[in-house]
Amino acid sequence: MEIKSSSSLESLIYTDALAIRKEVFVVEQGVSLELELEDEKGPVYFTGYLNDLPVATARVSEEKPGVWHIQRVAVKKAYRKQGLASQLLTAIETKAKANGIHTLTLGAQDQAQTFYKKLGYHIVGTGFLDAGIKHHRMDKTI
Numbered sequence: 001m002e003i004k005s006s007s008s009l010e011s012l013i014y015t016d017a018l019a020i021r022k023e024v025f026v027v028e029q030g031v032s033l034e035l036e037l038e039d040e041k042g043p044v045y046f047t048g049y050l051n052d053l054p055v056a057t058a059r060v061s062e063e064k065p066g067v068w069h070i071q072r073v074a075v076k077k078a079y080r081k082q083g084l085a086s087q088l089l090t091a092i093e094t095k096a097k098a099n100g101i102h103t104l105t106l107g108a109q110d111q112a113q114t115f116y117k118k119l120g121y122h123i124v125g126t127g128f129l130d131a132g133i134k135h136h137r138m139d140k141t142i
């Protein structure tokens with residue numbers, strides 16, 4: 001999978017990321033489009049491509065110095081269970097290390113906790129609801 005990144009809301013990378021997110025979060029999971037589009041300006045958008053087809057995405061913001069907050073991790077339904085999300089998160093981690101980042105944090109849907117644990121993330125604190133879906137904060141020191 002080829003992974004590209006951009007912080008421009010005018011880029012094809014962002015457009016492709018948004019299309020994946022709408023398919024996964026809005027259509028599949030029933031998240032309102034308004035909630036899905038919160039805080040779009042500022043993050044770096046990562047989109048993974050297989051044969052030029054956008055199949056995976058995530059966005060990253062620097063939460064505070066040395067800490068990147070990963071959000072909106074999504075893989076198109078037909079491409080799940082192929083290790084693409086792991087590849088995407090590994091690429092983000094590699095870029096984070098190159099930028100002096102020491103901690104990655106994210107709000108994981110409870111149904112995805114096992115996936116993140118396998119990548120070295122651990123649960124921090126109590127659960128919370130985001131868009132009506134149960135989540136827990138998970139962190140990873142890199």
